[in-house]
Amino acid sequence: MLQMPDDRENGQMPAVVVNRADYVAPAYWIDTVDLCFDLDPAKTRVLNKMKLRRNPDVPTQPLKLDGEELNLARVLVNGQGTSFRMEGNRLVLDNLPDDFELEIFTTTCPAKNTKLMGLYVSNDSFFTQCEAEGFRRITYFLDRPDVMASYSVTLRADKALYPVLLSNGNLVEQGMLENGPNGPRHFAKWVDPHKKPSYLFALVAGQLVSREQRITSRAGKEHTLQVYVRPGDLDKTEHAMNSLMHSVAWDEARFGLPLDLERFMIVATSDFNMGAMENKGLNIFNTKYVLANQATATDTDYSNIESVVGHEYFHNWTGNRITCRDWFQLSLKEGLTVFRDQEFSQDLCGEASARAVKRIEDVRVLRTAQFPEDAGPMAHPVRPDSYIEISNFYTVTIYEKGAEVVRMMQTLVGREGFARGMTLYFERHDGKAVTCDDFAQAIADANPGSDLARLLPQFKRWYSQAGTPRVHAQGVHDAAARTYTLTLAQSCAPTAGQAVKEPFVIPVGLGLLGADGADLPLQLAHETAAAGTSRTVVLTQASETLTFVNVDAEPVPSILRGFTAPVVLEFDYTDAQLLHLLAHDSDPFNRWEAGQRLAVRRAIKSIAAVAYPVDAAPLDEAYVQAMRSVLHHPRLDAAFKELVLTLPSETYLAEQLDVVDPQRIHAVREAMRQQLAVALAGDWQQVYEANQGTGAYTPDPTSSGRRALAGMALSQLCLAAMTTGDTVWPGKTLQRFKDAGNMTDRFNALSALVSSGHPLAAQALAKFHAMFKDEALVIDKWFGLQAGAPDRSGNVLPAVRQLMKHPDFSLRNPNRARSVISTYCQANPAAFHRTDAAGYVFWSDRVMELDAINPQVAARLARALDRWSKLAEPYRSAAREAIARVAAKTDLSKDTLEVVTRALAD
Incomplete structure (x- = not known):
């Protein structure tokens, strides 16, 4: 448990620690909320009328409503004035009836809200952000996720300044009001047909234009999809709209979850703390994840937009229809929905190679961001036990590791079994605020014969224990017995408040490669016949041993195929074994992983060398030749080649060391990059020529992969030129920058000049700024x-x-x-x-x-x-x-x- 100082010399008040164990249900429930906003940047008036009832399961106590930076003007109970008191930021009312109507009138100043939480102004338009605890900056409320109410919202504003008025749900009425000081005023009334917690409330008002699309669901219902942006940006909304349509169709096809509103809206703003927000029916997005055309957005931007649009739409069910009982359950919605958006993107890829690339990219994020978090001062379980500020727990552990926990559930019950579990989850909990335990129980109950059902109490340690488990593997071949024995052991280092870790449930995908590179049939000693060439074993003990029979020669084990669990695998591979996996492994993830291990091994050896600055040639010929073979491999696609040729990041290398010298790591990695650039110069030229696009731009995975590999080749050629003194390729790169027909190619060329430190970079940077x-x-x-x-x-x-x-x-x-x-x-x-x-x-x-x-x-x-x-x-x-x-x-x-x-x- 984190202990905060009781008395700070600088006079700062001690922070309050919120503990999961202290959860109690609210003393009151709010059934309906009727909000009326008179929108003004300097003084917005908010009239909040609510119907409340006492929670009979909680001892009688005062009503305590959260509020921050509000000016309170009036409080009425059942239409009558009432006494109240303030406890810090809370509005407290005593001696209330069991059922009553509460009216609260407040004002706020959105123009001065630089925190971008609650109601704020950006570029002369109104926006909201209420997750996690921003609604209390709009009105006094029980601002917690387990209080779900029905909302109706009326927005009033100057029509010329704010012609578009949006809120959650369905538009039921709009019209003109009496003129105000600045001219005509108008209103819009929105009603959300679904109960929701306050963090999902949203409103938008401003001068916006929209792209609109009518769609028909599988059930034959018509819906309107809208993407709102500032005037001048409408030409950059086609991809976001297509992504939204694909998301709606995918969720209905994959999980049977239809769009449940007459309309679904996305609004983009340039001032936003997060990437996007899943407010019911009115998703507010950072412009970064909406706006794209080929002149201004890279392939990565296109991919990110597709993923984030999908993520926020999928929250409509996993987060909105079923929400979190408390903020400790944040991964209930975020981890599950990240998993869903990852599956969505992989399903859209279609081809197995593109799916593998997406999986590797997701794992790379986990390793470079979440694994360090697990090993650092902010380490916390997927379901934390305490926090001071909930905003600090919107972390890669909650999101990405949480997604891996959900993925392991699917691995343990199968794709169809997971779909059954999702169906049961919604049958049980639709319209409720629940916990991570409720979700896991539903998946297990829908698959009673599965490993998950059998191991559920132990599996849930993934929710309660922090840290990254390590799986230590050892293999022994017995030539006389024709067996291969693989021993798997697990451990997890202590983290704050958790010195001892109990064994996890760890699904481990594996295969065995023969000398010819082919997968061997897998038959365990107790089995009567081989069962395929790849399987998933479930590690539950501190150590377990598997004995494979009918293995004539020592194989090369391919362990943790597809990255079946968020763990660190330790196996003492020889260079020859890693080169064998890189050349032959049928599992794309482990093929990529073999190349990464080879690079890490060489980097660490050079970092530990006595000589400083670093040896100019940290890479041996075997590694260089292996990379050359990858570049010219006829069956590997371009995106996969680019991933294999990308050296491990400096951050990832740092995590492999006990003591970190950032300058030395940088010097070694740059020397490796430089060596690959020079040693493969001729190969890079061939790769560039073979992969530079000439046709119409499309952001599909195959085309994007070719552009990525061409961009890498260009960067390497510029880097080599800084060593050889060549002027041809930097000149070609500058010309490529000028002539590019899309932002990906243009930015790749600019990046090549900047990352190589070439003098032409300054000219290109100036031109780039002038253009955009x-x-x-x-x-x-x-x-x-x-x-x-x-x-x-x-x-x-x-x-x-x-x-x-x-x-x-x-x-x-x-x-x-x-x-x-x-x-x-x-x-x-x-x-x-x-x-x-x-x-x-x-x-x-x-x-x-x-x-x-x-x-x-x-x-x-x-x-x-x-x-x-x-x-x-x-x-x-x-x-x-x-x-x-x-x-x-x-x-x-x-x-x-x-x-x-x-x-x-x-």
Whole structure:
């Protein structure tokens, strides 16, 4: 349990720890909510009429309503004035009847809301963000997810300034009002036919235009889909609309879950703390995940839009129709819905190779972001036991690891069994606020003969135990007995508050490769015949042994195929075995993994070398030749080749070491990159020529993969040119930048010049800005590319400081702040971890500056130093000093305070 200081020298109040064990149901239920908004940026008036009833299962107590930064004007109970009192931010009413009507009138100032939580103004339009606890910044309320009510909402506003008025549900009435000081006023009334918690409330008002599409469901019902954006952006909404249509169709086909509203709306805003929000029927999105055309968006942008649109739509059932009992159950909706959006994207890929690429990309995120979180000061179970600020627990553990837990359930019961479990889940819990246990129980009960049903109590340790399990594997071949014995053992390192871990349920996909590269038939000693060439075994004990029979020669084991569990696999592969897997494994994930292991092994060897700076040739000929073979392999697709040729990130390499010298890691990885660039120069030329596109642009997986591989080749050719003095390929790259017919090719060329440090980069950057100065999302890329550039002479930090003085930079816009500050501090380790500690000073200044404006953005930036205790000196002491400096700031938000306090306790 995290212990917060009781008395801080700087006068800051101690933070309150919320514990899962302390959950009690609310003392009152709210049945209906009737909201009326008179929208004005300086003074919005909110009239809140509610019908409440006492919860008979809870002892009689006062009604305590949450509120923040509200001006309270009136409180009525059953139409009469009543006494009330304030306890901090809470409005407290005593001596209430069992059933009553409550009317609360408040005002708020959306124009001054820089936190972007609650009701706020962005580009002269109104937006809301209420998850997790933003509704209390709109009106006094029981702002908790287990209070589900029916909402009707009336919006009133100046018609010329705010012609579009949107809220949750169905539009039931609209019309004109009497003129106001600025001219005609109008109203719109929305009614949501489904009960929802307050965090799913939304409203939007502004000058917006929409793309509209009528669709018919499998049941024959018609629905209207709308994507709203600012005027001028309508040409960038086609892909988002197509993604939404695909999402609706997929959810109905895969899980039998239809769209349950007359209309479904997406609205894009440039000022948004998150990626998007699943408010019932009115999803509010960061423009980053809506706007795309080939001139302004990369293939990655297209893919991300498809995924995020799918994710938020799938929440309509997994999160909205069934929601969380309390915020500790956050992964109930987020982990499950990430799994669903991953499955959606894989299903749309169609081809097995494209599906494999998507799986590898998802695992790469898990390993580079979630595994370090599991090993750091913010480690927490998928279902946390406590928090200070819930916003800090919108983490990769809740989302990505939570998705892996759901994926393991599907592995244990099968795809059809999982679909049965989902059906039972909705039969039992539709319209309710429930727990992770309720979900797991439904999947198990729908599959009574499955491993999940048999092992459910143990399986649920994935929800309660933090940390990344390690699976240690050893294999022994007995030539005389013709057997191969594989021993699997599991362990998990201690985390805060959890010194001892009980064994997990770990599904392990595996196969055995023969000398010719073919998969061997798998027959265990107790079986009468072989059962296929690939299978999943379930590890439940601290150690278990499997004996395969009829194995004539020592095989190469392919373990954890498809990454069947979020664990670290430890097996003492020889280089020859890894090269064999890379060349032959039928499982694409393990084929890729073999290449990663070979690269990591060489990187760590060079990092540990005595010589410094690093040896210029850390890669041996066998590895280089293996990469050449991958590049020219006739049956591997381009996207897979690009993944194999991409070296492990500096962050991932750092996690493999006990003591981290960021500069040394960077030097080694750059030397490896440089060596591959020069040694394969001729191959890169062939690859580029074979994969540069000439036809019409499409963002499909095959075309995207070819562009990705061509972009990598271009980057490598520019890097080689910096060593050889060649001027041809940098010149060709600049021309490619100028002539590109889509943003992917243009940005790949620009990135090639910047990442290689070529002098032509400055010319290209200037031209890029001139071309796209009015495209905010493209300029975010421009900022981010410079903040993330390799730091060859300590010049990135001065460049970042200059970027913050650029007329286009704004600290108040989360996208722009992240593009510069977060990119530098969290995605450019060598530039950030400077020996003079200047990067840490910059970080602490920015965290404190942002904390005063937007605590959520500040808290996320604060996590850049989560792993400070692994750093070598002098970084370690300097990093701790910077964290302590932030922690000592008076009036630090609880968002940031929790992060830095946990970091200091590590």
